[in-house]
Amino acid sequence: MNELVLIVEDEKDIAQLLRYNLQKAGYRTVVAYDGDQALSVERFGKPDLVLLDIMLPERDGWEVCRRMRASEQSQATPIIMITALDAEESRLRGLQIGADDYLAKPFSVREVLLKVRKLLDRSNELRAHRVHRSEAESQISYLVHELKNCLSIIGGYTLLASERDDGCSYLERISTTTEYMDQILSDASILVRLEKGASPPPLKQFALHEVIEETLGAFRLTAVDRGVILHLAGGTGCRVWGEQRAVRQIVTNLLSNAVKYNRTGGAVWVRIDERGGGIDLSVTDEGPGIAPDQRQRIFEKYYRCPGSEHVKGSGIGLYVVKLLTESIGGTVRVASDKAGGTTFTVSFRRADDAVPAIRSAG
C-alpha cells in the first residue's frame, strides 16, 4: 500500500497544492486544517509522514509536534515543519522539539517531494532495523529461558545430592541435564556464527567412519539409559570432503533425536553407503515417524513437531544440522515411514572428487 502523508495546513490553497502534487507522486494524502484535527487524524489514520504548518488555529504546530513525540504510536513518525522564509528561530525550535526537517515558504514542489521521499526511506529503514532487532532479541531470550530452566534443575538435584550419602542417581541426572545444556549451547553458538555469515570452515578429506564411531561411542551411555541400541553398518574406508567438528555436531544432533524420539527398547541404525557420486550417511530410528506436512518444516528454526512437547528440545538441532551440512557442501533430507521410523540422510562428496561448491548458509 502507498504511504500516507498527513498535510496539516490551514491555508486551503497551499494544502491543495501539496495534496495534488503528493498524490501525483503516488502517495495517499489526508488533510487537516487545524491542530485538533491534526492530532485526531494522526491518532487514527497512522500516517507515515506529517507535513506540519506552524501557524494553525486551535493548537499550533509546536503543540502538535510535541504531542506526537510524546505518544508511543507516533514518536518515530517523520515530521516536516512548514515555516515562513528566513524564520531561523522557528526552524531551530522545530528541530529542537523533534521535527525531522523543515520547508520554508514559498517552497518548490520538487523540494517537497525530495524531502518527503528521503525521510520516508530513512524511516522505513529504521523500522525494518527495529523489527529485526526485536526478533533477534526474542530468539535469544527464548534460548536463555531454556538454559535457565536447566540450571534450576541442576541446582535442585545438586542440593538433594549433597544432602544424601547415596546421591548417585541424582548425580547422574545432573550430568544428563548438563549434557543437554551443553548441546543447546553448542547449537546456539553454531547458529549465531553461521547466521552472521561467518566464512565456512576449510574443507578437508577424512575417513567418515572414524568420526562416526567416535561420536557413537560418546552416545552409548545415553542410549543404554533409554534402552536404545545403536548399530553402525558399512562404509569402512569411505573418505569424504568435510570438516570433522561440523560432522561430529551433525551426527550428535541426529543421534540425539534418534535416541530421544525412539521407542523404548528400539534401535538406531547408522549406515554409511556409497551412492552414485557421493557418500550417504543415514540415521534411522524406530520412533513414531513424522507426518509429511511436518517433514517439510522440520528443518525450520525453532520448529517442533506437534506432539513432541513432552520431549525436551530447543527446536534448533535440525536447523543447525542443515546449516552445518550446507556449510561443508553437503545436503540433508528426511524420509519417514507411515508404519514408524524416520531416516535422516546426509550426503557428502567423495574425497577423491573435486572440492564441492559451498552453498551460502543464508
Added chain:
Amino acid sequence: MKNHKKRILVIDDDADHLFLAREFLTREGYEVLTHQSPFGVTGLIQAVEPDLVLLDVHMPSLPGDDLAAFIKADERTRHVPIVLYSSTDEDHLRSAVVRHRLDGYIAKGDTADLRMKVGYFLQRHVCDIVSDRRSLYAVE
C-alpha cells in the same frame, strides 16, 4: 479454621521441575499434588481444592498465563490463589500477574526463595480472606 496440611497443586510440563517442587515443598510440611499438563486443571482444582496453585508459564500447548486467565474467569475456581512459577523473564511474569490479577510469581531456580514465598502467599491469602470478610461486615 481448618487444621489440615496446606495443599499445594503444582502444574508444569517438565517432570524434573515437578519432582523437585514436590521434594522441597513436602519437606516444608505441605501436601503436594503435581500435574504434568495444562489440560484438565480447572476440573482438578475443583476436585482437590488446593490452598495454592503454582503454575509454570512456558508450557508449549497452553501457556500458563492463558491458563491462569481461564482459572480466574471461572467462578468455581477464581478464589484459589494462583502464583506463576517459571524461569521466564521476570518482567514478563510481573506483567502477567497484573494483567490476570494473579497473586504473584516465583522465579524458578532458588529453592530457599520458593520455600519462603510459598509460605508468604499462603499466609497472605488467609489475611486477605479475613480482611474481605471484615469489609463485608462493615458494609452490612
